[in-house]
Amino acid sequence: MLTRILSGLLLAFASLTAYQVAAQVPDVRISEIHYDNTGTDSGEAIEISGPAGTDVTGWQVVLYNGNGGVTYDTRALSGPISATCNSRGVVVLNYATNGIQNGGTGATDTSSPDAVALVDATGAVVEFLSYEGVIAATNGPATGLVSTDIGVRELGTEPVGLSLSRNASGVWAGPAASTFGACNDDGTVEPPAEVATVSVAPVSGSVIVGATFAFTATALDAEGGVVPGTTFTWVTSDATVATVSATGVATGVVQGSVTITATAPNGIAGTAALQVNPPPTGTSDIRINEIHYDNVGTDAGESIEIEGPAGASIAGYSIVLYNGNGGASYNTTTLSGALPATCDDRGVFVVTYPQDGLQNGSPDGIALVDATGAVVEFLSYEGAFPATNGPAAGMTSTDIVASQTNAPIGQSLQRNAANQWQPAASTFGACIGNGGPPPGNTISFSGRNPGDPALPVGFEDQLFATVRDGNNVVVPTTITWTSETPAIASVDARGVMRALAEGTAIVRATAADGVTTATYSLPARVAVAGTTAEYAGNAEFGEPQDGDPSDDFIVRYPQYTASYNPNRGTPNWVSYDLDATHFGAEDRCDCFTSDPALPSSFTRLSTADYTDSGAFHGYGIDRGHMARSFDRTTGSLDNAVTYYFTNIVPQAADQNQGPWAILENELGDFARFQDREVYIIAGVAGNRGTLKNEGRVVIPERTWKVAVIMPRNQGLADVVDYRDVQVIAVNMPNEPGIRNTPWQTYQTTVDAIELLTGYDLLALLPDDVEIAVESNTQPPIGNVAGPSTSSEGDAIAFTAAGSLDPNGSIVSYEWSFGDGVTASGSDVTHTFAQSGSYTVSVLLTDNDGLTTTVSASITVNNIAPTVNDFAGATLVAGETYSVNGSFTDPGADSWTATIDWGDGSPSLQTQLAARTFSGSHVYSTAGVYTVTVTISDGEGSSSRTQTVTVTEQVPSQLTAAKALIDELVAAGKIANAAGASLKAQLTLAERLLANGNTKLAVVTLRAVLVQIDVLVLLTPLQASDVTALKAAIRQVISAAG
Known part of the structure; x- marks a missing residue:
């Protein structure tokens, strides 16, 4: 019924011209496509155009096969559309060679x-466009929709570098030089051209009473160009003879001729002729x-057999064969003569055909056409369709419902007296039911076809045998299975065949009567590993572990690593890496087999353990791959390994073929088309009982998947921050009724899956990254x-107050200034x-214990030391000058003090640990000297000077000393006798100095100092009274050396 409905829709939409795609152009739209060129297809791509900034996350581009109307590829879009050209932008999807199907050939x-x-x-569905014809979608998001033909095509003879593109008016053109990545539909929309002529096709046609015939109309401008978006008004010249619908589909009412007219809105019209024939008699x-x-x-x-009254003339009759893909005829056989009396008053005529x-x-x-050209009947098998040419043009076939798919040789489809078609042993040349004794029982086989990939050696599949009687009932x-080629294949009591060696395996099925028996041949081959896949990192982030390793039997293949649970009969988890090198042209083997790596003590499963589970439990149950078989297609062995039961779990069909499959497709697209490395762990949780209550295979309550997505060829070593990875985690109920539920509904956190299963996932990630990605915080x-x-x-003031935590609060700020000093708080001050x-x-720490370290650089400039003032001196030649001073420097440097004495003698250089300096120097010559002290911290320096005055060694100091003694005597502080004694000794010292007897002069002067100290002790003379006196005497002593 669905096929008939879709065929009707195709007819109804056939009147839309290819260029009517411009009538309503959505804001986000398909704007360019390249699918075919001469030689090997190259640069296949689809471009999406839309307003800049439009978020297309969650959008999809789905490719449909015109043969059957089914999907064959789905690509996900994400993120906003960038501003490629002012207010609009484009997104380009690139496809592999032959990734986009090529349409037709002419x-x-x-x-x-x-x-x-x-x-x-x-x-x-925003828009559903096709090339080289129109299709009706039978699955996926466009189910039930009829495509709009873009009206231009690539023939496969064009050079590489061309494409089909859409302009601002929505009109498709090309092939022309491709502009992928640049806007081609952002210009000003030109006003539609004026319709000058209307063309109706075909220009004539015929139809029998009650049948339909489809016309199409095309509007052309004055230059012969198509006027897109034109709508037509359809009328018939005589509605009593034939009617016509608003879409140009005419229906015959009575015999006669009419004119069908299509009129554009401006009144310009085109016509076609329609002949209505009477229904054939004697059909x-x-x-x-x-x-x-x-x-x-x-x-x-x-063969095809026709049947009718014996002697009836079939001269001029013809049998016309029609191709359901496009509705065109492909063979005509003209008949002659009359029907023989094959069985009493009835006869048959057989037309045989060559192979294929x-x-x-x-x-x-098949159309049976009488001598007048009238179609007696238009039958089809495996669906209905409209004929587009020949005697049945405009008619829709009648599906006989019965079909042949790999039927045994010797069977045919036969029509009974109730007008029902059924398969049975062929009786060509004999009347059905009257052609001799009824045929015996027959056996047909299913489960695996000879055209399927050869069964790999060491792998299994289950065969089924159906017995029918001569009436096809x-x-x-019960069936007994045996192998006719035991060296090539074995077969068990349930029909599970195991390939043992390369060759053609022959198995025999025998019914319980012991008489009905048949053989079935299938090829077997040795599976070969692919050479292009780069397998590495199946457990890149660690093999998951839980607290009970007793039910974790680990198997490791290049294609996946799994933990098999013998108590469940399924894996606990399967871990594998996925990138573009893992995809190839190998067909999937459909060869579910017990894993030979498992110990012999484990229960051995076969595909038969799953058979009929859906019927038993009341909902579809699939043999579900954890590591998808399509992801391992570079070699027959690569693919076959994924069919080991260490990789298989019972999945509800609605889950496995619904959200689980959509997620698998999206992850696969990341690897195939977006140059990503995808690390996947998938597993099970819970227990819904066992398959068919047999206690061998547990049906999980849920299946889960964790995917870590990174740039191609990156792995654990490249992870330093949580932003280095994208993590997707889902936990799906394993139950019916969720086929159309988006997979995003079941998104969760890795932490939640770990809590559910007890397994530690992604354990090798850095702790801070693991915490972030597993908690989704x-x-x-x-x-x-x-x-x-x-x-x-x-x-210097620093602040981290501008920091924030996306899903919590920051609880601590720990600073490090790079000089060994630390501090805490959001705002800090530091002196370098x-x-x-x-x-x-x-270091920022939030309430979840997650941390982030952020840094800033600062350059600290040097400040040179500043020398403080220090004392100069007045000395006698030969006397020692001592300098002591300090300096300031905010830096904690090491310093060097350089003292230049100003008399040409070597400078004094000293390394300092503190901010003080000192030094001494003896001036031997009288003069005025500038003492310069320079302090350097290695990067800068400063200096300060002071004056030292040096006089010659003359007794003027002793003369001054005598005067001071006289003053003390006059003041009554020293007795006259004591004063005279002191002065006499000073005079002696003068003479000694004058005579060069310096040593004796110094002894004399020191004796004077002792006497003065005695006077201070024994008389009222105070120490302060003699300070100047003693200083003058000491200066002479110092100068004398």
Whole structure:
């Protein structure tokens, strides 16, 4: 029924011209496509155009196969559309060689279209465009929709570098030089051209009473160009003879001729002629009653039989074969003579065809046409479709419902008296039911076809045998299976065949009657590993572990690593890496087999343990891959390994074929088309009982998956921050009814899956990254503010108050200034004691214990030391000058003091540990000297000077001393006698100095100092009274040396 509805829709939409895609152009739209060129296809791509900034996360581009209307590829879009050209932008999807199907083969052929659907985030189809014809989608988001042909095509003869593109008016053109990545639909929309002529096709046609015929109309401008978006008004010249719908589909009412007219809105019209013929007479007397078009292996004995009254003339009759893909005829056989008396008053006539002379369906058709050209009947098998040419043009076929798919040789489809078609042993040349004794029982096989990939040696598949009697009624029975080629394959009691060696395996099925028996041949081969896949890192982030290793039997293959649980009969988890090198052209083997790596003590499973589980439990149950078989297709062995039961769990069909499959497709697209490395761990949780209550295989309550997505060829060593990875975690209920639920509904955290299963996942990630990605919480986002330059000794303020935590709060700020000093708090002040370049960092910790360290750089400039004032002196030649002083420096440097004495003698240089300096020097010559003290910290320096005056060694000091004694005597502080004695000794010292007897002069002067000290002790003379006196005497002593 669905096929008939879709065929009707195709007819209804056939009147839309390719260029009507411009009538309503959505804001976000498909704007460019390249799918075919000469030689090997190259640069296949699809471009999406839309307003800049539009978020297309969750949108999809879905490719449809025109043969059957099914999807064959889905690509996910994400993020906003960048501003490529002012207010609009584009997103380009690149495909592998032959990633986009090529449509038909001719310039006008519309029998092999393909299509593209643009689907928004809600699942609504934004537009459904096709090339080289129109299709009706039978699955996916566009189910039930009929595509719009873009009206231009690539023939496969064009050079590389061309494409088909859409302009601002929505009109498609090309092939022309491709502009992928640049806007081609952002210009000003030109007003539609004026319709000058209208063309109706075909210009004439015929139809029998009650049948339909479809016309199409095209509007052309004055220059012969198509006017897009034109709508037509359809009328008939005589509605009593034929009517016409608003879409140009005419229906015959009575015999006669009419004119069908299509009129554009401006009144310009085009016409076509339609002849309505009467319905053929006697259609129940001559009819098609037996067909054989397909059998197992090479087709043989393909035939069509017609049946009718004996002696009826069939001269001028013809049998016209129709291709269901496009509706065109592909063979005509003209009949002659009359029907023989094959069985009393009835007769049959058989037309035989060469091998593959009859197409194998999906669908195809047969028209029986009488001598007047009227179609007696238009039948089809494997679906209905409209004929587009020949005697049945405009008619829709009648599906006989019965079909042949790898039928045994010797069977056909036969029509009974109730007008029902059924398979049975062929009786070509004999009347059905009257052609001799009824045929015996037959056996047909299913489960695996000879055309499937050869069964790999060491792998298994299950075969099924069905017994039918001569009336094609199924006979309930038991089947005994045996192998006719035991060296090549074995087969067990449940029909599970195991390939043992390369070759053709022959198995025999025998019914319980012991008489009905048949053999079945299938190829077997040795599986070969692919050479292009780069397998590494299946457990890149660690093999998951829980607290009970007793139920974790680890198997490791290049294709995956798994923990198998013998108590469940399924893996606990399967871990594998996925990148673009893992995809190839190998077909999937459908060869579910017990893993030979498991110990012999484990229960050995076969695919038969799953068979009939759906019927038993009341909902579909699949043999579900944890590591998808499509992801391992570079070699037959690579693919076969994924069919080991260490990788298989019972999955509800609605889950496995619904959200689970959609997520698998998206992860696969990351690897295939977006140059990503995808690390996947998938597993099970819970227990819904066992398959068929047999206690062998546990049906999980949930299946879960964790995917870590990174740039291609990156792994654990490249992870330093949580932003280095994208993590997707899902936990799906394993139950019916969720087929159309988006996978995003089941997103969760890795932490939640770990809590559910007890397994530690992603254990090798750095702890801070693991915490963030597993909890789906983010660490703080740091911000440091402060000056980039400063000077030694300055108090510098830093702040991290601008930091924030996306999902919590920051609880601590720990600073490090790069000079060994630390501090705490969001706002801190720090003084650098030394010049240099420093990295100031702050460790932020949030309430989840997640941390982030952010840093800033600062350059601290040097401040040169400043020398403080120090004392000069007045000396006598030969006397020692001692200098002591200090300096200031905000930096904690090491310093050097250099003292230049000013008399040409070597400077004194001293390394200092403190901010003080000292030194001494003896001046031997009288003069005035400038003493310069310079302090350097290695980067800068400063100096300060002082004056030292040196006089000659003359007795003037002793003369002064005598005068001071006289003053003390006059003041009554020294007795006259004592004063005279002191002065006499000073005079003696003068003489001695004058005579050069310095040593004796010094002894004399020291004796005077002793006497003065005695006077201070024994008389009222005070020490303060004699300070100047003693200083003068000491100066002479010092000068004398």
